[in-house]
Amino acid sequence: MKLENKNKTKKFNSPIRDVEGAIPWEFDPNATYSETTLNDNWLKLKPDEYHQYRKDWTEIPKNFTPINFPLHLDIETTTYCNLKCPMCPRTQLVEQGKFNENGFITRDQYMKIIDEGTEYNLRSIKLNYLGEPLMHKDIAWQIEYAKKKGVIDVIMNSNGAALNEKNSEALLRAGIDGLFISFDAVNPKDYETQRVGATLGRTIDNLYKFVKLRNEIRPSCQVRVSMVMYDDPKWMEQYKALQVMWKGVVDAVGYSWYTERDEEISGEYDYVSGFHCAQPFHRMFLKNNGNVTICCVDDKDEVIVGNWKEQKLYDIWNGEKYIDIRAKHSSGEYNKIDMCRKCYLPVSIKQPGIKQEKAAE
Numbered sequence: 161m162k163l164e165n166k167n168k169t170k171k172f173n174s175p176i177r178d179v180e181g182a183i184p185w186e187f188d189p190n191a192t193y194s195e196t197t198l199n200d201n202w203l204k205l206k207p208d209e210y211h212q213y214r215k216d217w218t219e220i221p222k223n224f225t226p227i228n229f230p231l232h233l234d235i236e237t238t239t240y241c242n243l244k245c246p247m248c249p250r251t252q253l254v255e256q257g258k259f260n261e262n263g264f265i266t267r268d269q270y271m272k273i274i275d276e277g278t279e280y281n282l283r284s285i286k287l288n289y290l291g292e293p294l295m296h297k298d299i300a301w302q303i304e305y306a307k308k309k310g311v312i313d314v315i316m317n318s319n320g321a322a323l324n325e326k327n328s329e330a331l332l333r334a335g336i337d338g339l340f341i342s343f344d345a346v347n348p349k350d351y352e353t354q355r356v357g358a359t360l361g362r363t364i365d366n367l368y369k370f371v372k373l374r375n376e377i378r379p380s381c382q383v384r385v386s387m388v389m390y391d392d393p394k395w396m397e398q399y400k401a402l403q404v405m406w407k408g409v410v411d412a413v414g415y416s417w418y419t420e421r422d423e424e425i426s427g428e429y430d431y432v433s434g435f436h437c438a439q440p441f442h443r444m445f446l447k448n449n450g451n452v453t454i455c456c457v458d459d460k461d462e463v464i465v466g467n468w469k470e471q472k473l474y475d476i477w478n479g480e481k482y483i484d485i486r487a488k489h490s491s492g493e494y495n496k497i498d499m500c501r502k503c504y505l506p507v508s509i510k511q512p513g514i515k516q517e518k519a520a521e
């Protein structure tokens with residue numbers, strides 16, 4: 161059965177910069193994500209090196225500071241997923257027959273990545289791209305290996321449907337530093353049409369158990385829930401309800417705007433003077449198929465800068481293709497890169513006052 165995202169609308173449905181009164185571009189390394197903090201105890205427990213890394217995360221791309229290895233790697237440890245969420249690029253690629261659904265990174269491949277990365281002071285990794293990281297039987301081992309090698313921040317996104325007490329404890333004892341759960345609504349109907357294959361009550365139960373164990377085993381691990389936002393007041397109401405629902409449990413609630421990836425209806429956007437993207441300057445994405453790409457948007461492998469199965473990561477990061485991409489972004493010519501010209505990021509703006517605002521009472 162073809163899954164249809166009934167919420168999708170034409171183009172990028174967040175506020176855009178070419179409307180009257182739009183604010184000019186201001187550099188922000190997390191420009192499309194907004195968050196409400198509910199609790200920051202976890203942050204107080206982070207070591208100084210974590211705070212320095214987060215400072216570098218903003219300052220390096222902001223100032224175009226050259227670095228010889230990315231601060232962060234996104235590693236697609238598996239392409240398998242237990243859900244079929246209609247807004248997810250993975251679901252859409254699977255339906256078009258353009259996706260290998262069952263890729264799993266091997267231990268040797270993973271060790272090769274982490275060993276080279278930590279040689280160059282790799283600070284952070286995220287263990288997913290298009291796929292559910294809990295589906296990999298090695299997930300706790302992957303976390304533990306990276307932590308033992310000195311990676312400061314080992315994090316992952318998950319839909320939370322497969323979390324249980326056993327794997328929660330294993331993740332925490334392995335040293336996970338952040339768990340970000342995709343969770344879209346407070347009522348079963350809306351939640352289950354967005355997270356197809358999951359049930360609301362089960363995911364809530366899973367997350368409560370994880371947080372209870374987090375508080376006992378690894379209180380420095382950040383836990384947040386985030387949703388996909390649409391241009392419909394109903395979803396902003398859900399966001400406010402999520403803040404109430406999760407207050408006293410998780411550390412933050414956030415959202416990212418839904419973006420249309422279907423080129424037939426998304427098209428291109430106006431050029432935004434002063435824009436440059438952070439991602440080519442501080443992080444790199446390793447797909448399960450070996451392709452290395454420059455950003456989270458490239459689910460169709462449009463800008464491939466190398467192959468991590470065949471090349472050194474150092475050589476890819478310092479290769480001609482990457483250098484050219486960074487030069488275009490630092491000289492205001494991001495629009496000469498096809499994928500960036502079609503990207504929603506330059507035209508997106510945050511809802512004023514949402515980021516880091518106080519939680520709803």
Ligand code: SF4
Pocket residue numbers: 437438439440454455456457458494499500501503504505506
């Ligand atoms: S497509 Fe270009 S502008 Fe958009 S997120 Fe990727 S690198 Fe940044």
